[in-house]
Amino acid sequence: NAGVTQTPKFRVLKTGQSMTLLCAQDMNHEYMYWYRQDPGMGLRLIHYSVGEGTTAKGEVPDGYNVSRLKKQNFLLGLESAAPSQTSVYFCASSYPGPGGSLRNEQFFGPGTRLTVL
Amino acid sequence: QQQVKQSPQSLIVQKGGISIINCAYENTAFDYFPWYQQFPGKGPALLIAIRPDVSEKKEGRFTISFNKSAKQFSLHIMDSQPGDSATYFCAASIASGTYKYIFGTGTRLKVLA
Numbered sequence: 001n002a003g004v005t006q007t008p009k010f011r012v013l014k015t016g017q018s019m020t021l022l023c024a025q026d027m028n029h030e031y032m033y034w035y036r037q038d039p040g041m042g043l044r045l046i047h048y049s050v051g052e053g054t055t056a057k058g059e060v061p062d063g064y065n066v067s068r069l070k071k072q073n074f075l076l077g078l079e080s081a082a083p084s085q086t087s088v089y090f091c092a093s094s095y096p097g098p099g100g101s102l103r104n105e106q107f108f109g110p111g112t113r114l115t116v117l
Numbered sequence: 118q119q120q121v122k123q124s125p126q127s128l129i130v131q132k133g134g135i136s137i138i139n140c141a142y143e144n145t146a147f148d149y150f151p152w153y154q155q156f157p158g159k160g161p162a163l164l165i166a167i168r169p170d171v172s173e174k175k176e177g178r179f180t181i182s183f184n185k186s187a188k189q190f191s192l193h194i195m196d197s198q199p200g201d202s203a204t205y206f207c208a209a210s211i212a213s214g215t216y217k218y219i220f221g222t223g224t225r226l227k228v229l230a
Contacts, residue, residue: 043161
């Protein structure tokens with residue numbers, strides 16, 4: 001049981017290049033999330049998905065696209081990378097518990113450190 | 118309305134001391150308040166969480182105090198240890214629907230040996 005895994009761990013891009021970050025979870029979770037973490041700004045939600053085939057925008061979606069073709073995978077794409085997208089990206093997943101429960105813990109992956117030059 | 122304000126930004130505590138981190142929110146619809154712990158180079162991991170129907174929750178050395186009327190909650194780490202040195206994030210969400218979290222900006226805790 002690997003939990004949440006992210007590929008790659010590190011990446012350096014030049015401005016204008018594109019790339020896809022892959023997130024995979026083996027916990028059969030319905031919900032998946034992409035965050036970016038920047039110094040002094042905490043974790044900000046980029047996009048999220050409440051099930052296979054569905055995606056929605058979070059707080060900071062501009063410049064990113066996502067896809068959830070399979071329940072266990074959530075892909076984050078940068079079509080034309082910009083230096084402002086230099087960040088650490090975290091994927092998370094959760095299984096929504098019944099109302100009133102505390103079972104909406106989000107499980108995080110180890111992160112991808114992206115530098116855009 | 119959607120912000121969660123966290124303070125302090127950094128905290129240095131002697132071993133055995135009490136570490137206190139505070140968070141405040143505006144949106145009264147929030148009904149789930151977790152704290153996450155993050156070690157360098159790792160993803161955040163859930164430490165402890167609370168719903169607003171209780172004023173306090175304790176798990177070992179970690180306690181959440183919740184003040185619904187003031188819309189504030191805090192994390193207390195008793196008998197702080199060097200191994201507690203990490204970044205701590207508070208968060209708030211609505212425990213139904215999309216379960217999106219709004220995170221605070223984080224507190225970097227250093228516990229001196």
